[in-house]
Amino acid sequence: MxxxxxxxxxxxxxxxxxxxxxxxxxxxxxxxxxxxxxxxxxxxxxxxxxxxxxxxxxxxxxxxxxxxxxxxxxxxxxxxxxxxxxxxxxxxxxxxxxxxxxxxxxxxxxxxxxxxxxxxxxVPDGVGGIAAIIGLNPIIVEDICVKASSKDSLVSAANFNSPIQTVIAGHRTAVERAIELASQKGAKRAVMLPMSVPSHCSLxxxxxxxxxxxxxxxxxxxxxxxxxxxxxxxxxxxxxxxxxxxxxxxxxxxxxxxxxxxxxxxxxxxxxxxxxxxxxxxxxxxxxxxxxxxxxxxxxxxxxxxxxxxxx
CATH class of the missing domain: 3.40.366.10 (Malonyl-Coenzyme A Acyl Carrier Protein, domain 2)
Structure with missing residues (x-):
């Protein structure tokens, strides 16, 4: 086997x-x-x-x-x-x-x-965030991250976990904006994860x-x-x-x-x-x-x- x-x-x-x-x-x-x-x-x-x-x-x-x-x-x-x-x-x-x-x-x-x-x-406490987006195509999630980011507040895809689950990470304010946009796009779930530091991102x-x-x-x-x-x-x-x-x-x-x-x-x-x-x-x-x-x-x-x- x-x-x-x-x-x-x-x-x-x-x-x-x-x-x-x-x-x-x-x-x-x-x-x-x-x-x-x-x-x-x-x-x-x-x-x-x-x-x-x-x-x-x-x-x-x-x-x-x-x-x-x-x-x-x-x-x-x-x-x-x-x-x-x-x-x-x-x-x-x-x-x-x-x-x-x-x-x-x-x-x-x-x-x-x-x-x-x-x-x-x-990443100082409270500055970063990490969230799971479930029920959306990863390409859509990446586009949401671009729209949720600004010059001083960035978010990007951190884990492509499955065809319907993408984890995003970055500045907490940008992650929160991305969660809101994902919900508007019809995500089944878009929630913050219990991690103290955002992983796999430019921060x-x-x-x-x-x-x-x-x-x-x-x-x-x-x-x-x-x-x-x-x-x-x-x-x-x-x-x-x-x-x-x-x-x-x-x-x-x-x-x-x-x-x-x-x-x-x-x-x-x-x-x-x-x-x-x-x-x-x-x-x-x-x-x-x-x-x-x-x-x-x-x-x-x-x-x-x-x-x-x-x-x-």
Missing amino acids: NFAFVFPGQGSQSVAMLGDDIYVPIVAEKFEEASDVLDKDLIKLVKEGPVEDINKTINTQIIMLTSGVAFWSAWKKMGGVNPKVMAGHSLGEYVALVAGESLTFRNALNLVHIRSTLMQNA LSPMIENFSSALDDAEIRLPAIPILHNASLKVAKTVEEIRKVLVQQVVMPVNWTKLVNIFITEYQTSKIFELGPSKILTGLNKRISKDVENMPIDSLQSMEKNIIKIGD
Whole structure:
């Protein structure tokens, strides 16, 4: 069976999202390691919140990275085989890099901590916004963003999540104008998302130089498993290319629709597993194509039921 793994990013977080799985040793160990990096009790934060703290980019990114890596570690410990190809949605790309042995978990924690801190500092609280537009063609949404933008207040498409869902990001005032225009155009839903920093947009340009330096200093290897990158929609052939696409990803939109179709057409993927405490990507994938089976693995129990081992 040709199967792929995808790893969710920001927007999938919630209080108690891991249930009691967070106390299972292979999961708890990863969270204890991440807690050392942030110097805070992440197990307590995930279990108890408050939601306002979980939704802070500097916490969300570490939490989602750690959850994904913990699930990957559990998959391997249970005897699961490697997928033919992988991808992560936005922040989830760093989980894929750890799974592919391109980054160590420790190096990924350090990079994501730097990334999230730079993102938080690049856009003051209340200045940026991010919203989901559902029920409109992406081309219409892009046109709405142009109309909602002005010289000093910009909004653009950040995620092309499915043929009917586009996430937009930018200055909060422009995002609010775009939401109003989308509603007038007949969008089924147009709502702000619980993220403290707008992602994949020009507002993050000020962080590029410092983040590029951090990536230059990081130890990165070519992955053992092919990873389709958000920015290029290709598998990187050199370490320098990996560094380049991780920088580009900060300000470029994620074209998830095209990425999933590449899984199917170029890798003959018949099944996509979403690995992590989320079913969001599974829902998006089902709207993108009916030619592939989608399976969320959002708990260790569901992992035990769906594990693919050598010989299966």
